[in-house]
Amino acid sequence: xxxxxxxxxxxxxxxxxxxxxxxxxxxxxxxxxxxxxxxxxxxxxxxxxxxxxxxxxxxxxxxxxxxxxxxxxxxxxxxxxxxxxxxxxxxxxxxxxxxxxxxxxxxxxxxxxxxxxxxxxxxxxxxxxxxxxxxxxxxxxxxxxxxxxxxxxxxxxxxxxxxxxxxxxxxxxxxxxxxxxxxxxxxxxxxxxxxxxxxxxxxxxxxxxxxxxxxxxxxxxxxxxxxxxxxxxxxxxxxxxxxxxxxxxxxxxxxxxxxxxxxxxxxxxxxxxxxxxxxxxxxxxxxxxxxxxxxxxxxxxxxxxxxxxxxxxxxxxxxxxxxxxxxxxxxxxxxxxxxxxxxxxxxxxxxxxxxxxxxxxxxxxxxxxxxxxxxxxxxxxxxxxxxxxxxxxxxxxxxxxxxxxxxxxxxxxxxxxxxxxxxxxxxxxxxxxxxxxxxxxxxxxxxxxxxxxxxxxxxxxxxxxxxxxxxxxxxxxxxxxxxxxxxxxxxxxxxxxxxxxxxxxxxxxxxx
Amino acid sequence: xxxxxxxxxxxxxxxxxxxxxxxxxxxxxxxxxxxxxxxxxxxxxxxxxxxxxxxxxxxxxxxxxxxxxxxxxxxxxxxxxxxxxxxxxxxxxxxxxxxxxxxxxxxxxxxxxxxxxxxxxxxxxxxxxxxxxxxxxxxxxxxxxxxxxxxxxxxxxxxxxxxxxxxxxxxxxxxxxxxxxxxxxxxxxxxxxxxxxxxxxxxxxxxxxxxxxxxxxxxxxxxxxxxxxxxxxxxxxxxxxxxxxxxxxxxxxxxxxxxxxxxxxxx
Numbered sequence: 001x002x003x004x005x006x007x008x009x010x011x012x013x014x015x016x017x018x019x020x021x022x023x024x025x026x027x028x029x030x031x032x033x034x035x036x037x038x039x040x041x042x043x044x045x046x047x048x049x050x051x052x053x054x055x056x057x058x059x060x061x062x063x064x065x066x067x068x069x070x071x072x073x074x075x076x077x078x079x080x081x082x083x084x085x086x087x088x089x090x091x092x093x094x095x096x097x098x099x100x101x102x103x104x105x106x107x108x109x110x111x112x113x114x115x116x117x118x119x120x121x122x123x124x125x126x127x128x129x130x131x132x133x134x135x136x137x138x139x140x141x142x143x144x145x146x147x148x149x150x151x152x153x154x155x156x157x158x159x160x161x162x163x164x165x166x167x168x169x170x171x172x173x174x175x176x177x178x179x180x181x182x183x184x185x186x187x188x189x190x191x192x193x194x195x196x197x198x199x200x201x202x203x204x205x206x207x208x209x210x211x212x213x214x215x216x217x218x219x220x221x222x223x224x225x226x227x228x229x230x231x232x233x234x235x236x237x238x239x240x241x242x243x244x245x246x247x248x249x250x251x252x253x254x255x256x257x258x259x260x261x262x263x264x265x266x267x268x269x270x271x272x273x274x275x276x277x278x279x280x281x282x283x284x285x286x287x288x289x290x291x292x293x294x295x296x297x298x299x300x301x302x303x304x305x306x307x308x309x310x311x312x313x314x315x316x317x318x319x320x321x322x323x324x325x326x327x328x329x330x331x332x333x334x335x336x337x338x339x340x341x342x343x344x345x346x347x348x349x350x351x352x353x354x355x356x357x358x359x360x361x362x363x364x365x366x367x368x369x370x371x372x373x374x375x376x377x378x379x380x381x382x383x384x385x386x387x388x389x390x391x392x393x394x395x396x397x398x399x400x401x402x403x404x405x406x407x408x409x410x411x412x413x414x415x416x417x418x419x420x421x422x423x424x425x426x427x428x429x430x431x432x433x434x435x436x437x438x439x440x441x442x443x444x445x446x447x448x449x450x451x452x453x454x455x456x457x458x459x460x461x462x463x464x465x466x467x468x469x470x471x472x473x474x475x476x477x478x479x480x481x482x483x484x485x486x487x488x489x490x491x492x493x494x495x496x497x498x499x500x501x502x503x504x505x506x507x508x509x510x511x512x
Numbered sequence: 513x514x515x516x517x518x519x520x521x522x523x524x525x526x527x528x529x530x531x532x533x534x535x536x537x538x539x540x541x542x543x544x545x546x547x548x549x550x551x552x553x554x555x556x557x558x559x560x561x562x563x564x565x566x567x568x569x570x571x572x573x574x575x576x577x578x579x580x581x582x583x584x585x586x587x588x589x590x591x592x593x594x595x596x597x598x599x600x601x602x603x604x605x606x607x608x609x610x611x612x613x614x615x616x617x618x619x620x621x622x623x624x625x626x627x628x629x630x631x632x633x634x635x636x637x638x639x640x641x642x643x644x645x646x647x648x649x650x651x652x653x654x655x656x657x658x659x660x661x662x663x664x665x666x667x668x669x670x671x672x673x674x675x676x677x678x679x680x681x682x683x684x685x686x687x688x689x690x691x692x693x694x695x696x697x698x699x700x701x702x703x704x705x706x707x708x709x710x711x712x713x714x715x716x717x718x719x720x721x722x723x724x725x726x727x728x729x730x731x732x733x734x735x736x737x738x739x740x741x742x743x744x745x746x747x748x749x750x751x752x753x754x755x756x757x758x759x760x761x762x763x764x765x766x767x768x769x770x771x772x773x774x775x776x777x778x779x
Binding site for chain 1: 521582583584604607608610611612614618619620621622623627630631632634635636637638639640641643644647663679779
């Protein structure tokens with residue numbers, strides 16, 4: 001079917017094909033046939049994993065109070081999925097505003113900005129829905145194969161979630177652009193997207209942090225309130241859940257709401273987006289900052305420290321990625337402080353989490369500093385050795401990692417000194433491991449690709465994850481005071497031994 | 513080997529050769545092969561305080577030659593000295609006195625010009641007070657002082673090129689190598705860059721640049737070298753090149769085309 005050039009469908013097709021190209025890019029230089037084979041194998045694998053989970057759901061569904069339990073599961077799932085899609089849409093809209101790309105060309109053509117924006121948002125909805133669908137739809141298929149065909153309602157329910165979330169995300173991003181202005185919109189929007197995306201996790205953590213009496217009062221308020229506003233809100237919130245459960249009226253209503261939200265957002269914000277796009281073009285000039293000029297600092301260490309911190313701090317997108325990891329750790333500290341005095345339990349619960357977060361943070365920052373270097377030739381022509389550069393870079397990222405990890409570590413130490421000590425030792429080891437792996441296995445790329453860094457070398461990704469898991473397991477066992485903690489430590493050591501540089505790396509840069 | 517090279521000595525060069533000061537740059541039989549030979553048996557000597565322009569068709573080996581001097585590529589064979597320092601054996605000492613400016617500026621978008629210069633000065637170990645004074649002087653000369661608090665991401669290509677040039681000069685290199693420094697610059701910016709380079713040479717620095725803008729070589733360079741297929745096929749002053757080309761009143765463009773096409777036919 002041919003669609004008229006410049007129409008919404010034509011633009012949507014263009015954007016979706018770009019999304020597909022982006023997806024293909026994750027497989028390096030693999031051919032399309034190879035990609036299809038890998039994707040099919042992955043789909044089969046996920047379905048195989050989904051089968052026992054589907055059986056587990058069947059037991060719940062067929063048990064006493066099955067429908068209520070299933071409703072609760074779907075409601076929880078929705079609370080994860082919808083904020084995620086909204087956050088993705090906010091991020092994509094903000095990036096489209098500031099990174100220019102093909103929109104610059106499209107908006108200079110005689111194409112309606114509304115159509116261009118609607119097409120972009122549809123692509124965003126598709127991308128973010130697809131990332132969720134990969135996990136959710138195999139479950140629906142497995143249940144349908146087992147005869148519970150009403151699970152197939154997850155398909156339209158999820159699609160509507162995508163349309164609704166993308167529309168809301170677009171509206172929020174544009175509202176933030178208007179409120180914060182082009183100078184601060186990027187940072188504000190990225191932080192807001194992080195908080196929205198992690199909203200459910202944060203709410204759960206905050207809920208856990210409340211006192212028992214407060215929790216009881218809040219639950220009673222939510223469940224028992226006869227106020228019309230509450231009952232309307234409850235009913236509205238349950239609409240997508242009922243749609244996912246296969247109730248026809250809810251499916252139709254939720255589908256219409258999804259489409260209407262996206263259409264209204266695209267129509268309402270099309271012109272605003274085009275104007276914002278023009279305004280944001282000059283907003284880089286707005287990055288005038290601290291005009292008080294302090295004296296230059298001399299020395300290699302300060303030079304790298306200041307440079308690396310400035311580059312991370314001034315990149316809202318990078319910052320949001322790092323924030324996302326940090327935000328999840330902060331409530332842990334709150335809970336631990338509230339439960340201070342508990343013996344070894346918090347250690348087993350939280351020490352491994354802290355270790356993994358530390359390793360992830362160190363892996364991301366080490367990759368940004370070492371592989372995401374913007375001016376490698378400048379460094380290669382400087383009168384310093386590669387070893388000096390690497391040492392200074394790792395030193396530069398050490399400070400923010402230490403600062404960020406100190407809060408949960410101190411909180412854990414407050415709850416249990418032994419657990420705190422174990423977590424400190426194992427987190428330090430995990431951080432050093434992640435930094436070493438990124439030092440030994442550098443893969444030069446643009447720093448913006450930090451979250452996709454492992455697509456270049458899946459082996460490095462695997463090594464990094466394995467090492468952090470072993471350190472985390474070791475931390476948990478060590479908190480119990482068992483000598484068997486040495487086993488994961490040995491395994492982590494073996495992983496590092498495997499990752500070590502075996503021969504001098506051949507590089508085009510003939511540095512000293 | 514210099515067997516097939518039209519080789520001339522300038523008055524300035526002759527005077528410098530009598531002086532015991534080592535050449536600013538000396539390449540002896542340097543070879544570099546990628547899939548094909550990029551630089552073949554290159555011999556080149558540039559005297560200290562000279563403004564030397566390296567010309568050649570696309571893919572002739574100009575950038576590869578200079579990248580080897582900058583320490584970005586290792587030659588397959590041959591020797592490279594910078595002010596008597598062996599680049600291959602003592603790279604750090606050589607890099608201390610060399611600056612390299614590629615055709616694409618190497619900048620950090622999120623830093624402002626002053627912050628960039630502070631970082632470069634830190635890399636080269638320039639004392640902070642001196643670096644600060646030099647940075648201000650350079651940014652003022654290049655007309656960037658009013659933009660010193662703006663991040664480089666908002667700059668035009670010409671402004672970025674000027675920031676990168678300031679970075680190359682902030683550590684006061686004795687040898688400055690520039691790859692196509694004027695490409696894409698407007699007339700006013702190009703004039704600023706040319707004036708700054710000429711001033712550096714007057715102050716005793718050595719400048720080597722590659723360019724496709726022959727007028728620049730014609731007006732600024734003490735000597736001109738022409739590279740083709742990785743070999744130096746001719747070098748000297750413009751007058752000496754005219755003599756070599758048997759064309760007394762020819763422009764550099766005519767000479768360049770005549771010399772390179774003659775070699776092309778011979779090949």
